[in-house]
Amino acid sequence: MLPNLKVENLSSVRSEKVIFDNINFEVMPGQNIEIIGSNGSGKTTLLRTILGLINQDKGQILWLDDNDNYNKFRTFDCFYQGHQLGIKNLLTVYENLQLTKNSIGMPQEEIYKLLERVGLSNINDFAANLSVGQRKRIAVARWLLKEFKVYLIDEPFSALDDKATLLIEDLIKELNAKGCSFIITGHRPSNILASRMEI
Amino acid sequence: MLPNLKVENLSSVRSEKVIFDNINFEVMPGQNIEIIGSNGSGKTTLLRTILGLINQDKGQILWLDDNDNYNKFRTFDCFYQGHQLGIKNLLTVYENLQLTKNSIGMPQEEIYKLLERVGLSNINDFAANLSVGQRKRIAVARWLLKEFKVYLIDEPFSALDDKATLLIEDLIKELNAKGCSFIITGHRPSNILASRMEI
Amino acid sequence: MMQSSISDWLTIILRRDLIIAFRRSSTYITPLIFFLIVVTFFPLALGPQESLLSSLAPGVIWIAALLASLLAVETIFSEDFRDGTLDDFFISLEPSFILVFAKVLIHWLITGLPILIASMIAALVLYLPFESFIPMIFSLLLGTSFMSLLGALGAALSLGRSAILSAIIVLPFSIPTLLMGTSVISSSLINQDFSGYLMIMGAMLAIGIPGLCLLTVEALLLNYE
Amino acid sequence: MMQSSISDWLTIILRRDLIIAFRRSSTYITPLIFFLIVVTFFPLALGPQESLLSSLAPGVIWIAALLASLLAVETIFSEDFRDGTLDDFFISLEPSFILVFAKVLIHWLITGLPILIASMIAALVLYLPFESFIPMIFSLLLGTSFMSLLGALGAALSLGRSAILSAIIVLPFSIPTLLMGTSVISSSLINQDFSGYLMIMGAMLAIGIPGLCLLTVEALLLNYE
Amino acid sequence: MGSPPLFYKWSSKILPWLSIVSILILGVGLYWGMFYAPTDYKQGDVYRILFIHVPSAILGQSIFMFMAICGFINMIWRAKISGMMLKSAAPIGASFTLLALVTGSIWGKPTWGTWWVWDARLTSTLILFFIYAALIGLHSTIEDKTKADRAVSILSIVGIAIIPVIKKSVDWWQTLHQPSTFTITSSPSMSPDMYQPLLICVIGFYLFFALLLTLNLRNEVLEREKNKNWVRQLFGGLS
């Protein structure tokens, strides 16, 4: 099997400051990468650079296409969850899940099931009334709307309680089994199976 | 010594839903309370109710005044750090500290020292460019601008690395020694000396 | 398949943003009332003489339209930018052009369209002759659409911290629209041919839809460097 | 001690918000340019007859001023509310009145003041006689301040809602200001006494500063229940 | 009747009487005005629109005062029912004001030859309508109803403080510029045959307002208290 994504010798310079330098890793289908670093070490910047939201400085990011070639341009959709979760206060919990691109064609009951799975019962509350952790759970429910080859999740475990942490660990395992890979960040090693790298 | 603050039988009802009920505790000078609960258990709501930002339903909150009487109205300023940190993207790191009420009369070098203490060196960067953890460090630096009898801090340890966690533990200890008390929230017990309560 | 997914997505963006806009000001009536209040200001300040008002009517209607499009302009992208939704659009492999187009459409639906309706009442109270109603509607249709395009560019330029002088860039370009729109109506008042003006406005729109949308994408990308 | 700390705090709020407004130039430039566009529009639309323009000048200047001051209204509290800064004001034991007053002042400084300056250019363009400059300045000074007060109330009531909603809350109540402000200038044009109008505007401001500020505090507190 | 359940019980008793009396008086007034009152020597039968126009114009203003009083009570004493009253009265007031505007316009077309003139009285009615629209718009955007009540209370208090100023200044405005060609105030003093039915119409409109308000308010009370015990008991069998 070929890696879906190869990051080679990547470095980032922002406002003439080197944020990170010489990053190398490969993302095999169904396997995870965990990027660990202190505050301001560049984890968020790295994820966003991989996605092309921030211009890279040196090195390359190579994406596998359907013909087993590697391309500099992204060849498949990825799932990204940043520090900002993209949750709309004026929509209800249910609408926050339903009115996204990934839920196209998904029946209502499926969405209810997902919400139940992440522990959200108040599906008709406005998101504005939710606690921070509950908002994060909406974001987690979105992982399941569609399967992606690669998920890039920035600090999946922060602001969550132990139950939600276990849930996420399970979800990642489950998606790994389907061949999905996770690139996650954190400040200390988590319990998921992953190759860890310091930044 | 008398407690600075007594919370008696407090309960909160929002949109006809009981968020928490029958909360009792006292805050002795120099001692801490840690409120532990899962996502959506009402920790944030509790802190904001104590401060009067949310109306309480039943029970009472009693504040010690200079004559050792207890009042229903707050008799002294508290420090509150919520999930929103009150950081302005268009101000620099330094300005974010300097242009607040608590820094009135504080000389520039003192502010620099504080920023150094919380590990922020890029004092002239716009806050918009900071990482999430670095923003949180600005908020932490604000604890030291002035001494308060009671600090209410919502999830002080989330989104921070181990170094910052240690730093905060130290800071809390240091402020405890000066007679300041902390009411903090979290999802699991922290390392600080505190009486813990589940919510 | 690809085609249909784009149009599905467009529908979802439109639905989502319209729901939010609706919850934020709850009635379609709000922009309509707003427009009428602004129109009312003119007789109050300039005097109620019928001849004066009807000669000013084209301009008054156009100034009110301009104000309405400017008022709602800032929110076009700011919320999506702040809460991270905008990231999703640039991460997706579909062209970001779509997003900008959807956003312009939404802005027009919540400002331009109500104005179109309100303008008929405004025309009535400002004594604009009935013959001028059709030219007025057409000029507003073309002009408010162009304003929404310009507004999107301005909003994109003033996002975030690199807020360059978006106002200076956008507002001057709204002046031709204002002048041309007014000329259409006032030409019709004196029975002159106004198709030339409409043609220019149409041409501006025709160039503006691809041109300004692309520039707006570029402007948004400035926040992703 | 207490006294001085309040004024210190006021200074800090003012400094902070002005720095932010200054860095985001669209906040103060858009109202200014909008004002000038509306004003220059009239000679273009009505032709350059000096007598007509100068008789309409009071109304034109006042309409432009009122509408321009609406443009920045929504932002008065929204950002502080979103990022948690507003909490601090209600946690502090000092009266929240101070905050509202500071915010009104800032709004005036970034809309009213530039308009005051731009109004002189407008007056020139519209052939307003020099003798009317002083009454115009005074009326604008009082009137735009009152608008900022009203705007703060509208912004507080529609916090997190749309700009159009805050505009329709504010606009009907600004009609006396519009009429009185216009009357001041047009009375001065025909050498009539205008001090009565100024007096009423002053009285409205004098009642408005405490009254509207207090109501604004109440309105803000609605978001803290 | 300060508490919702009490109001509900009390209004249930009064409602049948109120409906009968208000519809009776309104009917008599309108019938008298429309069919028995003499034809105007100048305007013909068009003038009969007066029997709707004038009462609705009067009601539009009175209801605003009523709302401001409710708003004041709601702000000071936080009485729940006053907030609901405020909310229920707003659409009625707006409708009457709109009715005055529409009937006025319809009347204006044959008499003045135009739908609209910028006359002081017309303008201030229009502004009143805008203020109603602002109140209703504000209320409907805030999901939390008690919060919405308080917001609208604040605005209605501003309204009551400033509406006299608006009226005064609109009156000056009209005299300051050239006087309008048409005036409605200089109508010849009305003959008693017209005045009496008008008076009855006005009383009928007031009673009709009371009826509409009670109905609206009862709905509002049920809607807001639907999870309370007393409402559950009331509809024990149904829900």
Ligand code: HEM
């Ligand atoms: C849209 C247009 C109109 C509006 C908004 C309007 C508004 C009003 C208002 C606010 C009143 C005052 C009620 C009161 O408090 O006493 C009124 C009264 C009246 N209106 Fe109109 N009106 C309009 C058109 C007309 C027209 C076209 C006529 C007839 C030619 C007319 C005839 C009257 C009369 C006779 C009264 C009673 C006068 C009095 O007793 O003082 N109105 N109208």
Ligand SMILES: Nc1ncnc2c1ncn2[C@@H]1O[C@H](COP(=O)(O)OP(=O)(O)OP(=O)(O)O)[C@@H](O)[C@H]1O
């Ligand atoms: N446009 C920019 N100009 C200058 N410096 C920048 C810019 N963008 C980011 N930085 C800097 O890059 C560094 C890395 O930021 P990043 O957000 O990637 O950190 P992080 O590892 O995600 O930290 P955290 O754990 O706190 O989220 C920070 O020091 C930040 O100040």
Ligand SMILES: Nc1ncnc2c1ncn2[C@@H]1O[C@H](COP(=O)(O)OP(=O)(O)OP(=O)(O)O)[C@@H](O)[C@H]1O
């Ligand atoms: N205005 C409101 N109406 C209805 N429910 C509300 C309202 N405000 C808060 N809640 C509910 O109260 C509960 C507690 O929220 P709170 O933010 O206090 O939780 P928390 O303990 O801080 O959680 P977290 O750890 O995720 O931050 C949540 O379930 C939330 O949905």
Ligand SMILES: [Mg+2]
């Ligand atoms: Mg980060």
Ligand SMILES: [Mg+2]
């Ligand atoms: Mg919380």
